[in-house]
Amino acid sequence: PHSTRTLFRRLWGDYVRQHWGRLIIIFGFMLVVSALSGAYPILIGYVFNGLNIASPDLVWQIPLLIIVIAAIRAAAMYGLALQVADLSLRVTRHIQRRMASHLIMTDLRDVMSAPSGTFVSRMTNDVNVIREALVRLINNLIKDSLTIIVLIGVLISFDWILTLVVLGVYPLAMQPIIAIGRRQRHGSHQLQEQMGQTTSTLHETMKGGRMIRAYGLEDYEKSRTSRMFDLLYQSQRILAIGRARIDPILEVLGGIAIAGIIGLAGWRVLSGSLDIGHVAGFITALLMLAQPVRALGTLNTILQEASAALSRLFTLLDTPSHVSSPERPEPLNAVKGQIEFQAVNFRYAEEMTLSDINFTVTPGQTLALVGPSGGGKSTIINLIPRLFDPSAGLIRLDGQDLRQLDLNALRGAMALVSQDSLLFNDTVANNIAFGRLDADETDIRAAAQAAAAADFINDLPDGYQTVVGEEGNRLSGGQRQRIAIARAILRDAPILLLDEPTSALDAVTEKHIQAAMQTLTKGRTTIIVAHRLATVRHADHILVIDGGKIVEDGDHDSLLAKQGVYANLFESQHFY
Known part of the structure; x- marks a missing residue:
């Protein structure tokens, strides 16, 4: 001491x-x-x-x-x-x-x-x-x-x-x-x-x-x-x-x-x-x-x-930050959205969370990550905006090592919606505007409309000026999630990271959100973690993650034909 x-x-x-x-x-x-x-x-x-x-x-x-x-x-x-x-x-x-x-x-x-x-x-x-x-x-x-x-x-x-x-x-x-x-x-x-x-x-x-x-x-x-x-x-x-x-x-x-x-x-x-x-x-x-x-x-x-x-x-x-921008970052020009994982491992404390993860998402493609809970799907999402850095391996964006890019520029090219999206103790409008701080009221309302949130917002006591409470506790789980989705829509980023974005929504609202998502993902690289396999059956590519490893990959039809982990998960959900 x-x-x-x-x-x-x-x-x-x-x-x-x-x-x-x-x-x-x-x-x-x-x-x-x-x-x-x-x-x-x-x-x-x-x-x-x-x-x-x-x-x-x-x-x-x-x-x-x-x-x-x-x-x-x-x-x-x-x-x-x-x-x-x-x-x-x-x-x-x-x-x-x-x-x-x-x-x-x-x-x-x-x-x-x-x-x-x-x-x-x-x-x-x-x-x-x-x-x-x-x-x-x-x-x-x-x-x-x-x-x-x-x-x-x-x-x-x-x-x-x-x-x-x-x-x-x-x-x-x-x-x-x-x-x-x-x-x-x-x-x-x-x-x-x-x-x-x-x-x-x-x-x-x-x-x-x-x-x-x-x-x-x-x-x-x-x-x-x-x-x-x-x-x-x-x-x-x-x-x-x-x-x-x-x-x-x-x-x-x-x-x-x-x-x-x-x-x-x-x-x-x-x-x-x-x-x-x-x-x-x-x-x-x-x-x-x-x-x-x-x-x-x-x-x-x-x-x-x-x-x-x-x-x-x-x-x-004095605790150093290991995730930071390099002294001389490489310029990040117009982002196309190609993401590559090369032999990526991730260890949290003493536990190996991810092991030898390899995949490539081409620009505009939708990649779905599915599998049992705790398999490492959300960890993959967290590595892309460098919320964490991998213990080993390399992640590239448009051929550039993420660690050589400016953090603000990297994260500015992405929008994230997670299953536990946080709302601040502020107005509805400001919570949506966190997606893009310079957005005007017209942009905010348009994003809310696209996220199927406009109707319930208009029914609130003060509409868009209603304060949502600590962590959004004055709203239901589905309402909080739709505001978070509106925030991501407003950001208009070339890369979308969706970590079970519809997990808290009812079937009717989810149907509206899925329609908005299909419009939102066009022309954008999208990586989505989903528990309900029916929501990702139209993804361009699907990775099945279990125990920190990729155990299966392919599209919906080819994975069903393999009669493996994906097919078992799909059948159990379909039966239910």
């Missing part, structure tokens, strides 16, 4: 240093606040000495001066608090933007390998821990350090011998505080992991509400979420115990220091080597010193907790 210094040095270089103008303003406010802190004990010392010599002017001059100093210091503290808050919020916004951008652009395999709650937790909980640490770092390490320096200077001006006693006691507290900080870093890492798991569990519970109720799993889910909260409580309690130990340590040592100072100072006053004004000023400065010293003492714990969050953050950001 990286050291705390290394992690915060990177935080400074990547996110904080660029705000140098604001940092200068912050430092100016800090100088005012810290410098004026030293004025109080000096003035109190003057008051006590002035009383001894019966100076009447001091009775009103010193209180007035204290009020003026307090007003200036309060204004500086207000400005400091605003500037530090704004700086910390700007830094955390920058971090969150970079994390979101990285997750959007990173390999889909990496995103799918962890629960979604893990990433949500890093962008919210971890970033909040970092923000708190940044605020404490600026206020405590810089402002409080300046205040301590000023107050130590004041202590020395009153009596250097008493100051040596103070400087000898406080450092004794650092060793146990550092040890506690190390344990806090480990505990913070465990807490953030637990918060990610809790977020994922709650997301599953909310999303699976229908199934939970239908299967009578309410008690099971209550027990499962209760266990997660128990684990979260334990992780939070461990950190709370660590934090609770800091103040008592500082309190005891501070009490020892003050007791020793009062005893020694009293002896020196009685011996005549120290006047009462200096004692009063010294004790005032010593009491004022307690707060910044205590804040610095607890700072290490906060920094260690933030180090765990920073380590998780930078680990995520």
Whole structure:
């Protein structure tokens, strides 16, 4: 793991240093606040000495001066608090933007390998821990350090011998505080992991509400979420115990220091080597010193907790994306749509998902992928727009290696409709327009009409401006699928990738969609995954995928004549 210094040095270089103008303003406010802190004990010392010599002017001059100093210091503290808050919020916004951008652009395999709650937790909980640490770092390490320096200077001006006693006691507290900080870093890492798991569990519970109720799993889910909260409580309690130990340590040592100072100072006053004004000023400065010293003492714990969050953050950001555009991509001219798979293998984790896949789709041809569930059909679809890269072998588009093409240009030549098409929590019109962001209303309505979606859209409360809800949950499965198909129609791409696009449609709607699909696929290279074999019987070529391998290929009639896997699947569906 990286050291705390290394992690915060990177935080400074990547996110904080660029705000140098604001940092200068912050430092100016800090100088005012810290410098004026030293004025109080000096003035109190003057008051006590002035009383001894019966100076009447001091009775009103010193209180007035204290009020003026307090007003200036309060204004500086207000400005400091605003500037530090704004700086910390700007830094955390920058971090969150970079994390979101990285997750959007990173390999889909990496995103799918962890629960979604893990990433949500890093962008919210971890970033909040970092923000708190940044605020404490600026206020405590810089402002409080300046205040301590000023107050130590004041202590020395009153009596250097008493100051040596103070400087000898406080450092004794650092060793146990550092040890506690190390344990806090480990505990913070465990807490953030637990918060990610809790977020994922709650997301599953909310999303699976229908199934939970239908299967009578309410008690099971209550027990499962209760266990997660128990684990979260334990992780939070461990950190709370660590934090609770800091103040008592500082309190005891501070009490020892003050007791020793009062005893020694009293002896020196009685011996005549120290006047009462200096004692009063010294004790005032010593009491004022307690707060910044205590804040610095607890700072290490906060920094260690933030180090765990920073380590998780930078680990995520440093994860390289293996699917990316080359530095010098080959130009992708007018796409004809010829797709070739040459000895393609794909391994997910330790499992071989595809093995020695070879086929060619000529421009304008429709290729159907059929076979038992889990055979690897959707994986083939995912490899074409480079959502994943093959473990071995080569995929070409119009004779060009996909890995040598610009990703945006490659994906811009394709439209994808999957069986679980995602709708965003936006209007119907905008969800269709994601197919082509510059489309106008006429184009959007035409695409909806071609996808047999216009009628139900017009029946919605706000028509095309109806908000569909999270993941389209205000629409039926068939309605969501038709909007996704309209999105693909609007894209007007030369290559169509259809992963069971009619799986959620009823027979009547499917009939309308099939008519639209026949028009849509004319002149376009189309690769379609289908469970219902009747929907692909007119495909130019059919591959039967089973166990990650091509076990049969041909057209509908030739595959039936083979009396193999395809024929068995077709007969079972026809019988049903």
